[in-house]
Amino acid sequence: MKELDIATLQKRFQEKIDNDIKIEPRDWMPDDYRKTLIRQISQHAHSEVVGMLPEGNWITRAPNLRRKAVLLAKVQDEAGHGLYLYSAAETLGADREETIDDLHSGVAKYSSIFNYPTVSWADMGAIGWLVDGAAIMNQVPLCRCSYGPYARAMVRVCKEESFHQRQGFEIMTTLANGSPEQKAMAQDALNRFWWPSLMMFGPNDAESKHTEQSMRWKIKRHTNDELRQMFVDATVPQAELIGLTVPDKDLKWNEETGHYDFGEINWDEFWEVVKGNGPCNKDRIDTRRKAKENGAWVREAANAYAEKRNKRKAS
């Protein structure tokens, strides 16, 4: 078969993208497309795995058996999402262990929201409601992402995330309708998680260096600011419904645009947390690194045993 020149391959690739035909692992793709996806998918995987920690922090203190079981199941789902996503990254030639080492060395990023502490039970509600809610806004369009394995992984992930969002909102509703201390606990959690949740959509469009190319490749379908607006529009009425106050004095319904206007995000805080200076960045990474180090002897033993067994079978 004649070798196709790069220009032809490029053209065919972009035609597929333009016609909404999925790119599959064995298809030719530009190096930058591959790199962008590996970066995005592995960061997404890391976010799921690091994201287990803030909620894991309350599993042993969950207030009743049902809440404990639901929280366990939720955190387990996140581990499962991490697994599918690492596998999706592997279809692009990434090595799972290497990408994890990048996380531990600080080269790879993960969602900054998980660098905020969970200091009360209400944070389990706020995380489900706001953080999973924001994640859904980001991820539903990814179900139509141009890369097949990522798009398909997202279909399942989104189903589970929407369940998480509902259970988080249900915790918040219970607290908001509860005793004065419970309501105060819920309001406090909303105060702390509202702005970091808005930051989950990333920098403003003008500052986002990856958005334009990612949209051309249909990895991304909406800009950061569009998604953030969708989130605010969907979430503010939910807060009102349960009688909680969104901590933004500039928040106002705009008849003309049909959207909520909202205040300015503290971008200094955003960039500091991205740089590693958030309240829990160090703890989260240390915890993950320690899990890997403490498990080294287990993984070595499993490999040694598998090898011995293969040898015994062969002889």
Add this chain to the structure above:
Amino acid sequence: MNALFEYLVRLGDDSLIIGHRLSEWCGHGPILEEDIAMTNLSLDFIGQATSFLKYAGEVEGKGRTEDDLAYLRFDRDYRNLLLVEQPNGDFGMTIVRQFLFDAYRKLLFERLIHSKDETIAAIAAKSLKETKYHLKHSSEWVIRLGDGTEESHQRVQDSLDTLWRYTSELFYADEVDEKLVKDGVIPSMEGLESAWKASVNEVLAEATLKVPDNNWKHEGGRKGMHSEHLGYILAELQYMQRAYPGLEW
């Protein structure tokens, strides 16, 4: 004393406390797959605890729910085995604890499915299905770690030596068991210990591990006399219910 209530609380507390211990692993497992597996086990145990304690509350007839029993008793009223409250230690310690317990639980539930008490039989049937998977999982890891590297062998042998002293309590029986057997509520547990020894020894042999010869018996859990570890488990487990009494969550 209500023997049936007492018996159900013993079964429920075993599930509750080992489920709690396993949940401490969430986010800290040696590989992601095992993180998921241990969370799964924990979920099964929390489910079993819920079923047994709910039924215990009904049998007692004083209006206590499964949550009242799980969260609002004092340490001396918990009836779990000392084995299940032992700290997680390293992954090998957790696996050995799980293996010793699973091997017992499988044999126990195989008998309890024949209970004349329909609720016990039903909970046992559901739990038995789960326990078979648990035992398969823990046995495979005992073998892998025992027959893996020198380091892993030494670590699990040490864990086995540490935990062995709590295994005689698995077969503890007193007037509670006697009464229920006599009344025909539960079948006789004769032969349970020898069957457990046989099944455990088989796996340990394959894992190249030595059965400890320390036969010192630590008992007390069934009567509410626990190790120092239970108090800390309860401090976390009960924190919300004690800090904010009587609220719905």
